[in-house]
Amino acid sequence: MKFMKWQSLLVVMIVLAGILSACGSSNQGNEKKPAENNGNKQATEQDSGKKVTISVATNVVGEQAKVLQAIADNFMKENPTIKVDFSAPGKDYENMMKIKMASNDLPDVFSTHGWAKLRYGQYLADLKDEAWVATLDEAIKPAVTDDAGKVYVLPMDQDKSGIVYNKDVLEKYNIAIPQTYAQLMEAAETITKESGGAVAPFHMGGSDNWPVGQYFDYFANPLYISAAQNQSAQLLDGSFDWSNWDQFAEMFADLHKKGYLNKDVLTAKYNDDAKALAEGKTAFLFYGAYAIEEAKKINPELHAGFMPIPSIVEGDTPTFVGGEKTTWGVSKDSKNIEAAKKFVAYFAKPENAQLVAVSNALPSGIKGTAVDAGDLSTYYEQYKDIRVLPYFDRVFLPNGMWDVMCKNGQDLISGGITVKQFSENMEKEYNRLRAAAVK
Structure with a gap:
């Protein structure tokens, strides 16, 4: 009887292995197609409809960090296939980023705290082709772009x-x-x-x-x-x-x-x-x-x-x-760069850029975004x-x-x-x- 049970179990395991092998082959074939169709050699999990996680880190603290977190939460609700791992380490941010730069292991999306071009420039993807670039306020452009036309970050407000x-x-x-x-x-x-x-x-x-x-x-x-x-x-x-x-x-x-x-x-x-x-x-x-x-x-x-x-x-x-204040840049080596760009673009929406600018009582980095700074407007x-x-x-x-x-x-x-x-x-x-x- 024991031999029969083991024999039956062995048959089941062989059948399952065959099914899993077939599923694996099928999935691999499906994952290759998007990369072949769009020419993107770095196909992401999002291409196959699976959930991806992007890491997001900011130097912002206090109430302003809560605003960024709230917008990120809304982004996830509207984009259920993208999970945002949000981090706001406060005073440890700069040292954390130095370590990550040294190991070339930067977050998918991160704030540049005034150093978009000088410190982080070589690590950032060029965002010049993003739709929101056309809406950048002229006053902040010199701080986040260069003479070659590269756009380093999205500036949500202006310091x-x-x-x-x-x-x-x-x-x-x-x-x-x-x-x-x-x-x-x-x-x-x-x-x-x-x-x-x-x-x-x-x-x-x-x-x-x-x-x-x-x-x-x-x-x-x-x-x-x-x-x-x-x-x-x-x-x-x-x-x-x-x-x-x-x-x-x-x-x-x-x-x-x-x-x-x-x-x-x-x-x-x-x-x-x-x-x-x-x-x-x-x-x-x-x-x-x-x-x-x-x-x-x-x-x-x-x-x-x-x-x-x-x-x-x-x-x-x-x-x-x-100069630049609250920013989002995208790591050029992100494995989920399209999801990261989508996250940044969400913050460029006038209603979201407005929330960030208002939280800092600063002018917006996006044209046409009205910021009521209350008494500070005076x-x-x-x-x-x-x-x-x-x-x-x-x-x-x-x-x-x-x-x-x-x-x-x-x-x-x-x-x-x-x-x-x-x-x-x-x-x-x-x-x-x-x-x-x-x-």
């Missing part, structure tokens, strides 16, 4: 960052909008003294690292770049005298020494900055208008304003920093003629210097290094990374 402030705090202490850095420091001194330390003139989520870098990226332009006589050429050709950084490092150290920063600067996070603004515990934040939107989630009655970055050099004028109109310069590190520092700037800023105010050591570290890493880039 225009300055300083946000709590209007009630400024009114309480009779502070006028500062036009120069000296006036900004005078305002900080007034607020510190008259509030008895209860209000921090500047709030910085230093434990998140990047808010520290924001200070240097903001004020490097007025210190070194925006004035008529500037040091842009020296920074570009490598001849910059890094002892000049001593002044900059000292300016930042003074914020901490004089009590102008929140006492918990080294343990606070970015979310704490928005909370402090919402609760009237700080006057100024070194962020774009998106920080106001974050704060209004906590206090809808917040009265906040937006101003340019004050000048530093005598005779110069205030400026903004800007400021955008008021300052429409103010110069918008690229972020300092994106133009004048080699790839990798952002982390150096952030970490050394943290170390400076924690007492781990001196002003001189900060400058020396910047020079050392600047030269090393420039040399590596040439190789």
Whole structure:
């Protein structure tokens, strides 16, 4: 009996093997046809009607990341054969992407956080043939395209960052909008003294690292770049005298020494900055208008304003920093490149681009997309003629210097290094990374 059972089982297994073999042969034949018909050598699972998964990663955090996630969820509902593996790792994003670039294992779709051309350009597929390219706003085109016509990413909005402030705090202490850095420091001194330390003139989520870098990226332009006589050429050709950084490092150290920063600067996070603004515990934040939107989630009655970055050099004028903000690029080596492009195109729809731009309270990167920035619209109109310069590190520092700037800023105010050591570290890493880039 046992022999008969095993014999029967063996027959069943042989039959199943034959069926599976036939199915496998049939599927292979079907999978070849789409590639032969459309000339695409990299046929994807989607070509055969099967479900594919695309990896999507963004540097965006907070409420803005939730908006991107919500749009991605809607995309999956409308495209059931495409699953989106969405990731928003926050402060770990840049290091994660460096590892992935080194191993050539980038996500199918990823944000370029200001570095579409300079850092990620060689890894990105050219999107020039996508239908949405014709709808790109002229103002953002130079940041995401090149002279050869390559389109690197979809820009859903356009960065225009300055300083946000709590209007009630400024009114309480009779502070006028500062036009120069000296006036900004005078305002900080007034607020510190008259509030008895209860209000921090500047709030910085230093434990998140990047808010520290924001200070240097903001004020490097007025210190070194925006004035008529500037040091842009020296920074570009490598001849910059890094002892000049001593002044900059000292300016930042003074914020901490004089009590102008929140006492918990080294343990606070970015979310704490928005909370402090919402609760009237700080006057100024070194962020774009998106920080106001974050704060209004906590206090809808917040009265906040937006101003340019004050000048530093005598005779110069205030400026903004800007360029690309929220973007999606497609890896040129994606195994599901058509699905990835379809995902990006979904975000280019006016209604979706609008959601992203509104979440950041910024102008859209898509023409004809109306963005109601609420009270902020008044400021955008008021300052429409103010110069918008690229972020300092994106133009004048080699790839990798952002982390150096952030970490050394943290170390400076924690007492781990001196002003001189900060400058020396910047020079050392600047030269090393420039040399590596040439190789």
